[in-house]
Amino acid sequence: MKKLDDLEEISDPGLESSSMSSMDQSPTVNSTPSGNSFTYCRTNSETSAFSEQLTDDFTSSSSDRNSPVCWPATGRSPYRPTLSRFGGIRHNHKLDQTPTDLELEMMKERFSKLLLGEDMSGSGKGVSTAVTISNAITNLYVSMFGQHQRLEPLYHDKKMMWKREMTCLLSVCDYIMEFVPPMKTLENGASMEKMNIRLRSDIDINLPALIKLDALLLEILESFQETEFWYDEHGSMSGKSLSGSFRKVPQPQRKEEKWWLPVPCVASGGLSETARKHLRQKRDSANQIHKAAMAINSNVLSDMEIPRTYTASLPKSGRASVGDTIYRYMTSTTKFYPNHLLDSLNITSEHEALELADRVEAAMFIWRQKASLNYPKLSWDKIKEHVEGDKNxxxxxxxxxxxxxxxxxxxxxxxxxxxxxxIQYNKDVGQAILESYSRVLEGLAFNIVGWIEDVLFVDKSMRNQEEEC
Known part of the structure; x- marks a missing residue:
């Protein structure tokens, strides 16, 4: 898995490798019963909370200093890692205060749900640990950010709950290791292999990057403590206009299914140039974070094993999957123009787009299977080199x-x-954590970009109204 060039690893050189962070309480993992439903569209959640309190290591630097346009080489992470005896990352699990009886009961409940695999009958028919942790991260995100629909800081209690629970969930990665055989040169000049243990490479590369993205998104929300805009739940008139006159609030260009979102309002003269510049800067930062989280999520998903249930449900040929129209276009021209093909298909809704994506992805997998029949153990990149020019x-x-x-x-x-x-049939706990963490951060970054676009649209509309008057 490739390391993103624009993401720098989070390091803390002030810590010694021999230091070990002790825990006053056993870490627990939140999980809520999900039955057999596996909907990963940043929806469905139930409230979850860990009771453990963390230190002030979560204090983050200013958003301007940690802009993704120019990330610093070193910095304090909201989940600042320490070094373990294995040479991997360890999170600071110190508690500010002794947990209360209620908090201990909550910790026991969530730890029990993890061990039971969300099967409260205790019969061992629950989901795997990987799916349980993935559900826990998804549910935690919706509990903390599901009702947060404005450009404003997250409530302090929710922000601290998000940080301490994510710290507990991510602490599982501290113990996911791999063996490496580096060569060691002896005094007599001879070389020998010595097995060392280290944090698994995909976690070592992606987890610090995701933690940094998490901190930057929270800092973007914190930067909107004092704003020149506000929100109207109904969006019918800007009653808080500085001029005192009633005006119809310009409706942002949203889709009909987003009707419940509050409408941003600005004063009659629009935003100041400083506020407008701040919004654009944060929009660009959130957009970069969205792309980075999406790239990590795509890489993790591509590394996951394809379940047999999926391969068994595929049609016999790629042509049957994509349909005659798309197949003829793909085979009739040597120069392939995907955007021209999408324009000719006239896709009108995301439901149609998702259905097409399923059919195209299934056909792609079928053609790859046929091309790799004689090379079952080679990667796809190697197969393309061996059978270059093959129709499949x-x-x-x-x-x-x-x-x-x-x-x-x-x-x-x-x-x-x-x-x-x-995701449903994944058994790898490390991949489950990386996938779910990157997915929720991708959703939060996308929402922030949309909220900023709404404010900029209303600002532009109000300024146009002033010019017309």
């Missing part, structure tokens, strides 16, 4: 480009059937 390889690559263009055109597209199947 060409069609699979065109399907991959088409799927990428479709997701770019519909950035809010829910996860495909293949992705949800991978």
């Amino acid at each position: 390889v060409i069609l699979a690559e065109k399907a991959s480009v088409l799927l990428f263009s479709l997701k770019q055109r519909f950035p809010e597209l829910a996860q495909t059937t293949l992705d949800t199947s991978k």
Whole structure:
């Protein structure tokens, strides 16, 4: 898995490798019963909370200093790691105060749900630990941010709950290790292999990056403590206009299913240039964070094992999956233009886009399977080199480009059937944490960009009204 160039690892050189952080209480993992439903569209949640209190290591620096446009090489993370005896990251689990009886009961409840795999009958028919932790992170995100629909700081209690519970959930990664055989040169000049243990490479690369993205998103929300705009729940008139006159609030260009979101309002003269510049800066920062989280999520999903239940449900041919129209276009031209093909399909809703994404992804997998029949143990990149020019390889690559263009055109597209199947049947705890953490951060960053766009749209509309008058 490639490390993102624009993301720098979080380090704390002031800590010694021999230091060990002790815990006053056993870490617990939140999980809420989810039955057999596996909907990963940043929805469905139930309130969850850990009781452990953390130190002030969560104090973050200013948002301007930690802008993703120019991230510092070192800095204090909200979940500042320490070094363990294994050479990996360890999180600070010190408690500010002794937990109360109520908090201890909450910790016991969540730890029990983790061990039971969300199966309260105790019969061992629950989901795997990986799915349980993935559900816990998803539910925690919706509990903390599900009702947060404005450009304003997160409530202090919710922010602290988010930080301490995520610290507990991420602490599982401290013990996911791998063996490496580095070469060691002896005094007599001979070389030998010595097995060392270290944090697994995908976690070591992606987890510090996600933690940094998390801190930056919270800092963006914190930067909107004092604003020149406000929100009207009904959006009918700006009763707080500085001029005192009633005006119809310009409605942002939203889709009909977003009717419940509050409408931003600005004064009759619009925002000041300073406020407008601040909004644009934070929009660009959130947009970069969204792209980074999406890239990590895509990489983690691509590394997950494809479940047999998915392969068993596939049609016999890629043509049957994508349909005759798309298949003829993909085979009739040597130069493939995915955007031209999408324009000709006239997709009118995200439901149609998701259905097309499922069919294209299934066809891509079928063509890859056929191309790799003689090379079952090689990666796809190696297979393309061995059978370059093969019809199945060409069609699979065109399907991959088409799927990428479709997701770019519909950035809010829910996860495909293949992705949800991978998450549902995934057994790797480390991949489950990275996938769910990157997914919720991707959703939060996307929402922040949308909220800022709404304010900028209303500001532009109000200024246009003033010019017309």
